Amino acid sequence: xxxxxxxxxxxxxxxxxxxxxxxxxxxxxxxxxxxxxxxxxxxxxxxxxxxxxxxxxxxxxxxxxxxxxxxxxxxxxxxxxxxxxxxxxxxxxxxxxxxxxxxxxxxxxxxxxxxxxxxxxxxxxxxxxxxxxxxxxxxxxxxxxxxxxxxxxxxxxxxxxxxxxxxxxxxxxxxxxxxxxxxxxxxxxxxxxxxxxxxxxxxxxxxxxxxxxxxxxxxxxxxxxxxxxxxxxxxxxxxxxxxxxxxxxxxxxxxxxxxxxxxxxxxxxxxxxxxxxxxxxxxxxxxxxxxxxxxxxxxxxxxxxxxxxxxxxxxxxxxxxxxxxxxxxxxxxxxxxxxxxxxxxxxxxxxxxxxxxxxxxxxxxxxxxxxxxxxxxxxxxxxxxxxxxxxxxxxxxxxxxxxxxxxxxxxxxxx
Amino acid sequence: xxxxxxxxxxxxxxxxxxxxxxxxxxxxxxxxxxxxxxxxxxxxxxxxxxxxxxxxxxxxxxxxxxxxxxxxxxxxxxxxxxxxxxxxxxxxxxxxxxxxxxxxxxxxxxxxxxxxxxxxxxxxxxxxxxxxxxxxxxxxxxxxxxxxxxxxxxxxxxxxxxxxxxxxxxxxxxxxxxxxxxxxxxxxxxxxxxxxxxxxxxxxxxxxxxxxxxxxxxxxxxxxxxxxxxxxxxxxxxxxxxxxxxxxxxxxxxxxxxxxxxxxxxxxxxxxxxxxxxxxxxxxxxxxx
Numbered sequence: 001x002x003x004x005x006x007x008x009x010x011x012x013x014x015x016x017x018x019x020x021x022x023x024x025x026x027x028x029x030x031x032x033x034x035x036x037x038x039x040x041x042x043x044x045x046x047x048x049x050x051x052x053x054x055x056x057x058x059x060x061x062x063x064x065x066x067x068x069x070x071x072x073x074x075x076x077x078x079x080x081x082x083x084x085x086x087x088x089x090x091x092x093x094x095x096x097x098x099x100x101x102x103x104x105x106x107x108x109x110x111x112x113x114x115x116x117x118x119x120x121x122x123x124x125x126x127x128x129x130x131x132x133x134x135x136x137x138x139x140x141x142x143x144x145x146x147x148x149x150x151x152x153x154x155x156x157x158x159x160x161x162x163x164x165x166x167x168x169x170x171x172x173x174x175x176x177x178x179x180x181x182x183x184x185x186x187x188x189x190x191x192x193x194x195x196x197x198x199x200x201x202x203x204x205x206x207x208x209x210x211x212x213x214x215x216x217x218x219x220x221x222x223x224x225x226x227x228x229x230x231x232x233x234x235x236x237x238x239x240x241x242x243x244x245x246x247x248x249x250x251x252x253x254x255x256x257x258x259x260x261x262x263x264x265x266x267x268x269x270x271x272x273x274x275x276x277x278x279x280x281x282x283x284x285x286x287x288x289x290x291x292x293x294x295x296x297x298x299x300x301x302x303x304x305x306x307x308x309x310x311x312x313x314x315x316x317x318x319x320x321x322x323x324x325x326x327x328x329x330x331x332x333x334x335x336x337x338x339x340x341x342x343x344x345x346x347x348x349x350x351x352x353x354x355x356x357x358x359x360x361x362x363x364x365x366x367x368x369x370x371x372x373x374x375x376x377x378x379x380x381x382x383x384x385x386x387x388x389x390x391x392x393x394x395x396x397x398x399x400x401x402x403x404x405x406x407x408x409x410x411x412x413x414x415x
Numbered sequence: 416x417x418x419x420x421x422x423x424x425x426x427x428x429x430x431x432x433x434x435x436x437x438x439x440x441x442x443x444x445x446x447x448x449x450x451x452x453x454x455x456x457x458x459x460x461x462x463x464x465x466x467x468x469x470x471x472x473x474x475x476x477x478x479x480x481x482x483x484x485x486x487x488x489x490x491x492x493x494x495x496x497x498x499x500x501x502x503x504x505x506x507x508x509x510x511x512x513x514x515x516x517x518x519x520x521x522x523x524x525x526x527x528x529x530x531x532x533x534x535x536x537x538x539x540x541x542x543x544x545x546x547x548x549x550x551x552x553x554x555x556x557x558x559x560x561x562x563x564x565x566x567x568x569x570x571x572x573x574x575x576x577x578x579x580x581x582x583x584x585x586x587x588x589x590x591x592x593x594x595x596x597x598x599x600x601x602x603x604x605x606x607x608x609x610x611x612x613x614x615x616x617x618x619x620x621x622x623x624x625x626x627x628x629x630x631x632x633x634x635x636x637x638x639x640x641x642x643x644x645x646x647x648x649x650x651x652x653x654x655x656x657x658x659x660x661x662x663x664x665x666x667x668x669x670x671x672x673x674x675x676x677x678x679x680x681x682x683x684x685x686x687x688x689x690x691x692x693x694x695x696x697x698x699x700x701x702x703x704x
Contacts, residue, residue, distance in 0.1 A: 010426075018702065031609070085537040087701045088432050095426035108535040113461050122457055125450040126536055 007097055008062040008178055008209035009083070014092030015054050016078050016233075019047040050263070052078040054233040056092070060226075062177075065200065065210040067220040067241060069248050070230035071371060073263055076213045079230065080180050083211070098177025098209070101127060103168070112156035116147055116166060119155055123170045137173040144199070145169035165192055172199050179203055182213045197223055215370060217245050217314035232263075249313050249351070260372040270301035271329065271366040273356050278373045285346035285381035285399070291373075293338040295329060295358060302360035303327035308340060309355040315371060318352065318395045319345060327360060346381030346397045348389035437694040443539045451542050455549035458521070462550075473557045477513055481506030484628030494629050497667045498572040503565050504667060505628045510558045511660040512627035514551055514586055515593045515653060516618045521547035522597025523614045527604050530704045540697050541690065544601045548594055555586070562664065574666040582663040585656045588675075588682045592652060595685030602696040605704050624651055631658040631669055649674045652681035 053075045060066050070076050081087045083094065084102035109126040110119050120141055124134040134141075142148055145165040147158075155163055172179075181200065200223060204210050214220050220227060220241065227244035229237040237247040259277040275294040282288050291308060306329070307322045321342045329336055353374045359365040380389060381397045389397075444451075463469045481502055488494045489501030496504045522544040526533055529543055566573055604610040626634065631654070638644040648654055655674035662668040 033607070081701065082430065085430060086534065088698045089430065090432060092431075094430040096428040096430070097424060097426050099427065102536065109532050111457060111461065113464055114457065118457070118460070122453050125447070125453050126532065126538055128447070128538065130446075131449040131453075 006062045008060050008064070009097065010059050010095045012057055012093045012095075014056045014079075014082065014089045014094060016052045016075075016082060016087070017090045018050045018052055020050055051233050053082070053089070056230075056233075056235060058228060058235065058238055060209060060211070062097075062209055063204060063207045064225045065204045065212060065223055067224035067227035067244070068211060068213040068230065069215070069217070069220060069227055069244065070236070073232075074230040075233040076230055077182065078233075080182055080211070080213060084180055096178065099128070099175070100178045100180065101171065101174035101176030102180040103171040103182065108167075110155055110163070110167060113154050115154055116142075116151045116158070119166070120170055123167070124174075127171060127174055128176070129174060133175060137175075141166075141169045141173050144172065144195075161192065168192075168196055168199075172196070172203070176208070178209045178211070180211045180213075193219075215315045217248070218316070221245055258373045258375070260369075262369075269367050270299045271295060271297050271304055271358055273358060273367050273369045273372075274335065276354070276356060276369070276373050278354055278375050280375045280377070284377070284379045284383075285397070287344040287347070287377070289342040289344055289375065291340040291342065291354065293340060293356065295336040295338065297329075297331060297333050297336070299333070301331050301366060302364070303331060304329040304358050304360045304366055306338075306340075306356065306358045308342065309357070310342075310344075311353045311355060311371060312391065312395060313351045313353070315353070318347070329358065346399065347377050347395055348391065348397060349377045349380060350389075350391070350395075351376045433698070436691065437697070439690055439694060440539065444541055444545070447539055447542050450538060451546050451549065454542065454546035455553070458546065458550040459553055470557070473554045474561050477506060477509045477558050478561070480509045480513075480628075484509065488629045494633050496630070499569055499665060499667060503569060503665065504630065504661065506565065507562060507661045507664055508625075508627035508629075508657055510555065510562060511586065511589060511657045512622055512625060512653070513558070514555050514589050516622065517554060518548050518551045518590060518593035519597045519600065519618065520614060521551065522594065523600035523604055524611050525597075526601045526700065527608070527611065527704065533704050534701045540700060541598070541693060544594065544597050544693075547597065548590055551593075552590070566664065576666075578663050578666070580663075582660055585660040585663065585675075588656050588679050589653065589660075591682035591686050592678075595682065595687070595689035598686075598689035598693040602693045602700075605696070605700050621651070621653065624648070625653040626658045626661075626668075630661075630667065635669075649677075652678040654678075 056075075056079065068076050068079065078087075080102065082089050083096075084100060109123045111122065114122065120138065121131065121134050124137070124141075125131065129137075142151065145162070145168075147162055147166055150158065150162065155166070158166070179200075197219060200210055200212065204225075212220065212224060224241045226239060227237075227241045228235065229244050229248050237244050259275070261275045262272065272295065273293065274296045275292075277292045279290045280287055281290055289310075293306070295306075305322070305325060305327050307320055309317055310319045310321070312318055321340070323340055351374055353371040355368075355370045356372065357365065357368050359367075463472060466472060468475065482505075484505035485501040488505065489496060494501070525543040525547055526540065532538075533540065533543075566575075600610050600614060622628070634648050635645060638648070649671065655671050656678045658668045659670055659675055662670055
């Protein structure tokens with residue numbers, strides 16, 4: 001067999017540019033557009049070009065499970081959106097040697113008022129199945145999701161777990177040769193996550209190809225046969241999974257605290273996290289983390305509050321700090337500079353990352369930036385400890401004491 | 416065996432930027448025909464969930480509109496209605512007009528209303544506006560049952576003939592016009608939400624500018640001394656076909672073959688231009704919506 005014939009997809013010099021109109025020239029109503037044209041008939045609107053992907057080239061072989069990893073804004077989602085034909089590349093070419101099925105966000109196309117049965121059909125057809133195909137797969141889908149009893153219940157009455165299970169089940173039973181998966185495993189319980197991983201393994205073993213975008217390094221390392229690291233829209237690394245993860249973990253960070261600034265982007269959110277700097281202060285076991293945050297209110301929004309998650313190097317949560325539940329970020333169209341101090345628990349040595357969230361309610365997110373800055377703990381919180389810590393035993397070393405009480409042996413004397 | 420170099424397989428699909436005009440790709444829409452019906456089904460199922468009167472709204476809406484017209488035009492303005500009660504006349508007109516306004520209204524917001532889908536999943540986007548026509552047709556079919564009952568009750572006054580065969584043709588022309596305009600409206604709404612506010616107002620206006628609630632002869636009489644006013648009225652491509660639909664069902668009204676041909680041509684041109692414009696704007700939907 002030629003090396004050519006088992007390629008599943010070939011990406012050649014693909015770039016994607018977004019034009020960002022400057023605030024003054026951005027028109028969302030006809031009137032604004034007209035007024036602008038009338039006021040400045042000769043001045044063309046000024047745009048800034050933002051390259052979400054730049055000159056991406058790669059080949060994925062059939063039957064491989066390729067992980068796509070990268071920081072926020074590295075171009076992962078744009079890449080998947082182009083692959084699934086939601087948006088067009090600005091230049092370059094992608095050749096697909098098989099039907100492509102995408103699972104970009106679980107439950108897209110689910111309608112809360114429709115029953116499980118109705119949603120299976122509708123969603124299957126949205127994803128490109130014919131009605132006959134859904135008929136054929138129906139039992140397998142229901143069985144995988146485990147929702148037999150609730151088939152005729154509107155999905156708005158489903159628990160979030162059931163909802164996700166059903167949505168994943170529909171997409172996983174697509175008869176496509178190439179499956180795109182984006183962060184599905186972030187939801188659902190551990191058992192179902194395992195089931196999803198298993199299903200994706202089956203898909204790969206049957207000779208089909210999976211592209212898996214995730215922040216979850218342990219899922220990537222158990223599942224993927226190769227991985228692609230994207231950095232600022234370019235390929236930073238493409239090769240064996242472990243090497244890629246190592247590359248990912250090291251790229252772009254200083255050791256003590258680091259700074260992150262938002263790239264110009266097309267985020268339409270009303271309140272965005274613009275810049276973050278984290279500095280580690282103090283000595284073990286009384287470290288504090290000083291986090292300076294710049295937020296920008298771009299348009300009207302509800303008052304908001306924020307949370308800061310501390311994650312381990314693989315992206316698993318370690319602790320979450322919520323300085324206050326008051327909605328202290330007011331809706332004033334300007335920047336807000338915040339200084340957050342976090343009293344860190346006694347953490348074992350290693351690299352940790354921060355994820356920031358701002359929202360007006362726990363279910364109303366305004367912005368969410370994942371794994372943007374890192375800090376490194378070098379010393380053990382236990383003075384004098386020389387042997388290494390293992391994350392298997394957890395990340396936090398609680399202070400503990402022991403008291404030895406002298407007592408008589410309660411065991412009867414040996415006869 | 417000849418020494419042959421392995422032939423590179425042809426890719427199933429190539430993704431490239433497509434500058435300029437984009438072919439319609441009707442074959443792909445055909446592949447997604449099941450989705451067309453499912454979306455229409457979803458629309459119908461959802462519309463009357465959690466309403467007290469349920470599906471009866473399909474009939475009640477044109478009944479009420481027809482009733483209002485017979486009150487205002489028939490009783491207050493004393494417009495003529497031939498041998499039939501005014502209500503039968505206005506109901507029939509409204510039924511035909513609703514095919515236009517319901518399709519256009521629903522098509523106009525279908526992309527924005529399904530923004531989640533458009534920005535997350537690929538499917539031929541044209542399926543969305545096209546599916547609105549199907550759900551309108553079902554509403555229309557239910558409305559026809561009431562019309563059939565009315566026709567039965569007043570059968571002594573109605574001279575049915577082969578002319579009835581014209582009714583589906585007229586509905587097809589109306590539907591084509593609505594879809595053509597709807598494709599345009601839906602694509603424009605993605606960039607400019609103004610369209611969704613302008614559309615209902617415009618449709619309200621157009622309703623009075625078509626012989627939905629009154630007979631064409633009323634306009635003809637009023638414009639007796641100003642023939643271009645009548646021409647202007649007939650330039651609205653809906654005018655001749657709505658009147659013709661009523662003629663086909665009730666035997667009341669006039670047929671203007673010239674104007675009907677004009678309307679059919681308008682419908683075809685609108686549909687063609689609408690779908691070409693839609694395809695051209697389509698590539699930006701996911702980025703802008």
